[in-house]
Structures are given as structure tokens and as C-alpha cells.
Amino acid sequence: MRKILWGLAITLLVVSAAILSLQAPTQWQPGEVVRTPQDRFNNLPDYPFAANYKEISGYRVHYLDEGPRDGSPILLLHGQPSWSYLYRHMIPPLAAAGFRVVVPDLVGFGKSDKPIAQSDYSYQMHVDVITTLVRELDLRDATFFGQDWGGLIGLRVVADEPDRFARIMISNTGLPAAGGIGGWVGYPLFRMAVWAKGDVNELAPEGTDFSFASWVAYALTTDNFDMENLFQTATSRELSKAELAGYAAPFPDEAHLAGARIFPYLVPSQLRQNDRAMREVYDQWSKPFLTAFGDSDPVTAGMDSLWQERVPGAAGQPHVTVQNANHFIQEDQPERLVELLSDFIEGS
Numbered sequence: 021m022r023k024i025l026w027g028l029a030i031t032l033l034v035v036s037a038a039i040l041s042l043q044a045p046t047q048w049q050p051g052e053v054v055r056t057p058q059d060r061f062n063n064l065p066d067y068p069f070a071a072n073y074k075e076i077s078g079y080r081v082h083y084l085d086e087g088p089r090d091g092s093p094i095l096l097l098h099g100q101p102s103w104s105y106l107y108r109h110m111i112p113p114l115a116a117a118g119f120r121v122v123v124p125d126l127v128g129f130g131k132s133d134k135p136i137a138q139s140d141y142s143y144q145m146h147v148d149v150i151t152t153l154v155r156e157l158d159l160r161d162a163t164f165f166g167q168d169w170g171g172l173i174g175l176r177v178v179a180d181e182p183d184r185f186a187r188i189m190i191s192n193t194g195l196p197a198a199g200g201i202g203g204w205v206g207y208p209l210f211r212m213a214v215w216a217k218g219d220v221n222e223l224a225p226e227g228t229d230f231s232f233a234s235w236v237a238y239a240l241t242t243d244n245f246d247m248e249n250l251f252q253t254a255t256s257r258e259l260s261k262a263e264l265a266g267y268a269a270p271f272p273d274e275a276h277l278a279g280a281r282i283f284p285y286l287v288p289s290q291l292r293q294n295d296r297a298m299r300e301v302y303d304q305w306s307k308p309f310l311t312a313f314g315d316s317d318p319v320t321a322g323m324d325s326l327w328q329e330r331v332p333g334a335a336g337q338p339h340v341t342v343q344n345a346n347h348f349i350q351e352d353q354p355e356r357l358v359e360l361l362s363d364f365i366e367g368s
Contacts, residue, residue: 046293048148050078051140053133054276060269061131065262066108071131076152077145082131083124083153087115092365093159096123097150099168099193101247101280102348103130105266109354110361117362124153126173128279130270138282143290147176160184163365165357167191167349169283176290179297187308188333189364191342191349191357194323195302196287197294206291214240214285232319236284245277254347256316302331309333312360314345314352338363 061067069084084104094114098106104123114121125132127149128141135141150173154162162185166174171193178185198206210233217237221244239245248264271277309331311324324341328334340360345352 045142046144046290048140048142048145051135051137053079053135055080055133056131056270056272056276060272064105064266064269065260067105067266069104069108069111074153074156076149076156079127079133079135079149081124081127081133081149081153083122084111085157086111086121086123087119089120091115091118091120093120093122093157093162094361094365095154095159095162095164095174096121097164097166097170097174098123098126098129099166099170099172100283101129101250101271102168102267103270105130105269106348106350110350110358113355113358114361119365122157122159124150125270126150126169126279128283134270134276134279136275136278138278141279141282141286143172143286144293146173147180150174151177151180154181154184161186163187163189163361165189165191165361167193168347169193171195172287175302176294176297179301182301182305185307187310187364188305189310189312189361190327191312192314192317192320192347194320194326195294195298196291197298198291199295199299203292203295207288210288211285232284232287236287239281239284245271245280247271247280251348251351255351256344256346257352259351298330302327305331305333307333308337308364310337310360310364311339312342312349312357314347314349315341315343316345317347317349319347 069086072083072085074081074083096107096110098104103125107123111121111123126146128134154177164174164178164185167190171190172195175188175190175195178188213233214236217233219241220234220237221242222238247268251264251267252259271280309327311327311334313320313324324339328339342349342353342356350357
């Protein structure tokens, strides 16, 4: 009996150590970076905006800051593998309406510094960097809009600085969260599922359903990270060659791709931290909260209802499903998003 108990105890220790070793880091240090040559961004269609930079925690972070400085601020956050170029059709009308429009490039994307090592990217790093940017720009009474990873990061930023934000609007995004044992084992199990996929060189083989684990494995291992095809696949309207080249501009070679490759792998890497944000902030969030998800996004379908049911500030809001809108809804329906944002701010 004693041997059995000792065996169980040792097994428990080994399993616990394995689970702990597979958790994502919450502490980080800046790593070696590359910067995309400026000429890659010359003459991009519909992107005439002035570049702004801030040094944050060892990284040079690029951001757009358009419209009157005393205007009501709107923080727009992109996801993976896009950059501030994604908002090029939304920025001018919002700025013309008198809003201050702030659009950062996440570290690893756009004109921001790009750590070379995938291990230098973490969910926590991105939250910390954007939170610092919000503080340094002293945004107050702000509106947050996020899509894809922009939501995953931005919702945590708002949770860190809730008094700076007056309202939230999200599209095609979420905040993967779990408490208890699920919060501890979720990411290790996810990592194992991705490892089991091995090398994946074709994003969506004909006759197969979309699999998030396969997408993650593809991003990590494919020999040809086809940026242009990825954007066209996730957008309903036909993008021009110049527009597709604009999305590929920040990534001239493999050294610049570490962030784009590792980001999907990090999606469920802070389940416990996100659960805390949900319980401590969003379960009590009484300020306006609006969802505007696309009708054709295979990644986040149905996630809008979770926010509508859980967040007090979502009650009674004019939530909408945007028609003819795929995952990159900013490409498919920018005018509709501008209309919704403007009405939301003015109405609330």
C-alpha cells in the first residue's frame, strides 16, 4: 500500500511539473529585433498617414494618431497577421468626424520592432506594451474597438485601465478564459494537440473542415507563409494586388515573420489571467458594450452572444451582425463599421 501511495505521489509530482513547465510566461525581457526597411512602405494605396513612434520597454512601437488631439479618442487594435494598414479606410472618416484615432502596430507587425526569436513573444508582453502606450498617450474617456488579436489584447488593456475607457465595441474576436483545473491544463493540452499535427504546409486541404489546431500548426511550420492568400481567403471582397502587397509589406523575409508565426499558438496561453479579467472587470462592466460580428467569419461565429449574455453593459445595446463580412471585417465593411462606431459613441 505504501508503495502504491508513493507511486501515486511521484506521478502527481511529475504531472504537476509537466503542467507547470507548459504554462506561458508572464514575465518577459525585450529580445533582439529587426526593423522592416522604410522603402517597403512607400506608395501604399490609401495609407498616407504620418508615422509616430514611442520606445516602450525596449521596443520601438509605431502608431498612427489622426484627427484632432482634443477629439474623443478611439483606440483601434489589429490582429494577426495584419497591421494598422487594416484600418486605412476607417481612419479618415472617423478623423473627419472629429475623433482622435489612435492605431498602433503590435510588436512584431507593421512598422513596429520585430523580435527575431519566437520565444520573445508572449501574450503578456503585448498587453503590457499597449497598456503602456495608452498611459503615455494619456487616453481618457476613450472608445476601444478590437478585432482578432486586437480584441484578445485590447480587452486585457481595458481591464488594466478601465477608468480610461468609456465604451467598448468588438468584432470577430473573443477572450479565451478558464478557471480552476481547466485554466491550468487548457494550454498544455492545446500545445499537445498542435504538436500532434506535425508539419502542416496546406492551410485548408480540399474536403476538410477548418481546424484551429491545424491553422496554428500551419502558421508555425509551413515552408511558405502565404500572406496574400491568407488575407484573400479571410476577406469576402476581392483585394487588389496592391492591397495584398500592402499586407505583405512588413514581412520581407523569414527574419521578420516570427510574430506572425507564433501568435496563433499563444491564443489560449493566458486562460487564468483572462478568467480573472472576465470575473473582476467584465462581469461588472456597466458601461456600453457593443458587438458587431461578421456574418461570414468561420473563426468567431457565435462568440458575440457570449458577450451579450455576460456583460451588463451589453444589455439593451443595438448589437448587429454585419452582412457580407468575413474575418477581416475592416476590409469588407469599413463604412458600416464607421457608421456603427460613430452612432455608438454619440448614442451612448
